[in-house]
Amino acid sequence: MSHHRARSSIGNTKPFLLVLGCIIIVLFIIGVIPKAMQKGELTNKAIQLGSEIPVVQTVVVTPAPFEESATLPGNIGAMQYATIYARVDGYLTGRMVDIGDHVKAGDLLAEIDTPTIDEQTAQAKADVAEARAQLVSAQASLKEAKAKDETAEAMVTRAAADQSYAAVTAERWVNMAARGAVSVQSRDEKNTALAAQNASLEATKAQKRASDQAVAAAESQVNVTRAGVAAKLAALARYQAEQAFKHVRAPFEGVITARKVDPGDLITAGSMTQNTELFQMAKLDILRIYVNVPQAISRYLETGQPAELFVTGFPERTFKGTVTNISGALDPQTRTRQTEVKISNPEHVLLPGMYAQVKLTVHRPEAWVRVPSNAVIPHGADLEVVVVKDGKAHYQKVVLGRDFGDELEIKAGLEGGETVVLSPEDDLREGDRVKSADIASR
Template identity: 35%
Template sequence: MNEPHHHSSLDISVGGEQGLDLPARGQAGKRARLAVIVVALLLAAGATRTIVSNLVGSHHLAAVTKQNAKQYVSVVQPKAAGADGRIVLPGTLRGYVEAPIYSRANGYVRKWYADIGAHVQQGQLLADIDTPEIDQELAQAQAQRDQAVSTLSLAKTSFDRAQQLRQRDAVSQQELDDRQGAFSQDQANLAAAEANMHRLAEMKSFQRIVAPITGIITQRNVDIGDLVNAGNGGAGHALFAIAQSDPLRLYIDVPQTYAQQVAVGQHVSVTEQEMPGVTFDGTVTRTAQAIDVATRTLQVEITLPNRDGKLLPGAYVQAALQTDSKGLLTVPGNTLLFRAEGPRLAVVDADGKIKLKPIEIAQDLGQSLEISHGLEASDRVVMNPSDSIADGDTVVVVPQKKASAGHEAPQRSAT
């Protein structure tokens, strides 16, 4: 009876303990759910922040990419070249007559008498050549001539005797004809021997190297003991070179654009960089009267007096020709584009699009170019264009206070 009562009190006590644990478990569950919610909110906030950051970054990148894709260019407008001006063309001074002197005989240089810078007269002895082989050949030729003279004398005597005997009918006509033929042949042999002897005598005279013109020795390429060949084929260069330095010749190549403006008798101002402020007056003496197909230029010869000898043959000079540049436009040299199709200029139209214009350059003035065809005065020409610029590219023109800075008037005067 007592045992069941004991179990009942046990159950009451256990039930009491379970009843006491239910509120604690409820609070723990709430805290767990709250923690899960907080974590979920934090994750959602992080994901939202990442998404927003990515969107902002992508928009910024797109804006930067679009900004960087724009090409910013500076432009300049062409300027008129002017109604009157001068073009400056380079050239090299040459002696009025330049004579390279070669040997006409084989031998050795025995002695030379004139060095570089020496003023020599026509016919003056420049060098002696020892020609032992020609001396021996000449002696042999003289002996052969003497032999031909003796043979001819004997043939003439025999022919004369045969003529006398034929008159008395002592010899046949055949024998007379044979002796006459022998006589004629010996005459020809003598003529050939004399011609050979005269040829060798002339060759021997070439052992004296003389000046063919009056002038200045500009080169001496031999020394005592040098072996020289006829025509100097062995050495490959002249023994001496002589030039007449008064007057001088100057050859320049005038662009086709100005070819019609060059006339014989026209005065030309010539300057040399080493003599600043000094101008020499030359005269156009002749032109080629034809345009060179390869360079599209006209070769012009200018005669330049040089009585005081200030100008030296071979010097680099610049010649200034008076020309009419009406109708030509100039642009800076840094606007030119070199393409396989030819020279081009990048021009910006009203819509900000690039158009590559083919042009014809009348004259390259160094820092600027004269354009004869392909350009309008109202065109906006891109300065320092990139090699990748192409037709149809969209560009942004950068405003400048002085868009033509560096685009100075072309220096057309030699002074």
């Protein structure tokens, strides 16, 4: 019985092993053989692909335009603008203009009552009259002193003549007394007379010196009073000038843009912060606008070059301007260069404070080219582009100019007309054969 059971167990196992073997064979056929076939196909494809020429995306480079434009925002302002303050204290008695009024240079804008200045002016006039009267008196005294001086000079002349006669007479009598022709007493009388004449001459000379000093003193007094008159006249002129400031006049031809006072207001002279201005006015014939030009084109700016202005309120018009002033330095914060553009505005269409767009067109003298940014690749310390020539790739060193974001300016290395590769692969080698797929033409 045991032997029968063993044979029965072996008989049952054989079909199982047979089925298992069949399953393994089927799985092998399904899994391994297709993979082997697929691997062979992939290998054949790889060999086939390795023998094909790679296709690269390219563009044909043309020279960059010699003109470049930029449209920049700015605020229009008046070429000539003034805030008018009072020059004297007082009350505003009259206002002759209001906002929007057109005035000419010298037109009366307002009047200020100035009683203090008026009183000071009247006092100055009285001081001038008094000084002039003193000058007349001093001149009269000088004239009198000169007359006395002339009298003294005549007396000196007469005394000198008398002294000369007395000297001759005394000498004659001395000679005659020596010969006994006259008495000694007579001689002594003549000598005494000569001494008296000598004393009289010295006295008249002293009077002449005194009269000369009197003339000099009178002349000094005239000069002093004349200087006093000049000082009083200067003070009067100053008060009259201040008095003239009661009439507030337009400094130039223009339009009143603001009015801050009314009749009866107390006006304080000066332009300090706490003082209120009377008017603001602007000259509208010529306006100006300041724009900040980017560094990329600022080097090509020139005074006198034209500019175009676009104002939202006038979509159908293009206003013409001229570059008049260019800053000598760039703002280190914004890397821009402040530029002034003047606009002729004879019709007064444009107004100060308007927002405008200014288009500047500059001319670049260098013959440069531009390429897409992804065409330039670093190679060590240099920058290169891949140029396709005769179906082969060639690495070309370039020197960059300005960076425009998606484009780069090439100053050296390319002349235009070359075909360059966009985003070249890292494994692309010098001299490799490539096939160009031109996607853009510059």
